[in-house]
Amino acid sequence: MEKQRIKIADFKPEYLNPVKNILSENFEYPWSDTQILSENSFSVKKVILFSNKIIGFFAGEIIFSEGSITMIALKKEFQGKGIGRYLLDWFVGLSKEKGVKNVWLEVSDKNKKAVRFYKKYGFVTEDIRPSYYKDGSDALIMRYPVYP
Numbered sequence: 001m002e003k004q005r006i007k008i009a010d011f012k013p014e015y016l017n018p019v020k021n022i023l024s025e026n027f028e029y030p031w032s033d034t035q036i037l038s039e040n041s042f043s044v045k046k047v048i049l050f051s052n053k054i055i056g057f058f059a060g061e062i063i064f065s066e067g068s069i070t071m072i073a074l075k076k077e078f079q080g081k082g083i084g085r086y087l088l089d090w091f092v093g094l095s096k097e098k099g100v101k102n103v104w105l106e107v108s109d110k111n112k113k114a115v116r117f118y119k120k121y122g123f124v125t126e127d128i129r130p131s132y133y134k135d136g137s138d139a140l141i142m143r144y145p146v147y148p
């Protein structure tokens with residue numbers, strides 16, 4: 001993957017449809033329009049562009065010393081090419097700049113691919129919320145120490 005063709009750009013409401021397509025490609029219960037569109041002063045919402053086409057969506061928050069990732073999803077044909085790792089590097093870099101101590105996320109224990117991806121990066125499971133998701137799966141609460 002030619003990294004120079006990957007760009008991270010601010011999410012805009014007009015990107016709703018391409019983002020919905022990416023989420024429905026990946027999830028049985030994708031985010032609602034409201035979840036995709038909602039923003040507050042802590043949120044970090046981005047689209048990932050490849051040759052100026054939207055190929056991914058990122059959502060997170062930075063609230064003082066704690067960061068969180070609420071969504072990372074790439075179009076299937078762009079998965080497994082190092083873009084996910086690149087996005088984590090970017091968000092951890094941004095978190096460092098802002099003085100964040102930990103980056104948190106929740107992931108379904110059924111999403112083995114994502115769990116392996118986060119573990120490989122250095123996220124550690126801190127807690128489990130049983131039957132948290134609509135499909136009955138447990139949520140793993142994972143943490144990445146920005147300053148270990």
Ligand SMILES: CC(C)(COP(=O)(O)OP(=O)(O)OC[C@H]1O[C@@H](n2cnc3c(N)ncnc32)[C@H](O)[C@@H]1OP(=O)(O)O)[C@@H](O)C(=O)NCCC(=O)NCCS
Nearest residue numbers: 026071072073074079080081082083084085113114116117
């Ligand atoms: C999860 C996701 C964001 C990962 O991004 P990606 O670009 O596919 O992952 P990368 O190619 O950057 O992989 C990074 C590392 O994780 C490993 N990895 C990724 N997918 C893996 C898999 N299925 N099995 C084992 N390891 C895997 C890679 O081997 C790579 O390790 P390396 O750098 O040592 O080679 C992406 O696959 C995706 O969009 N999935 C669907 C949506 C989703 O489930 N999101 C997470 C829940 S919010």
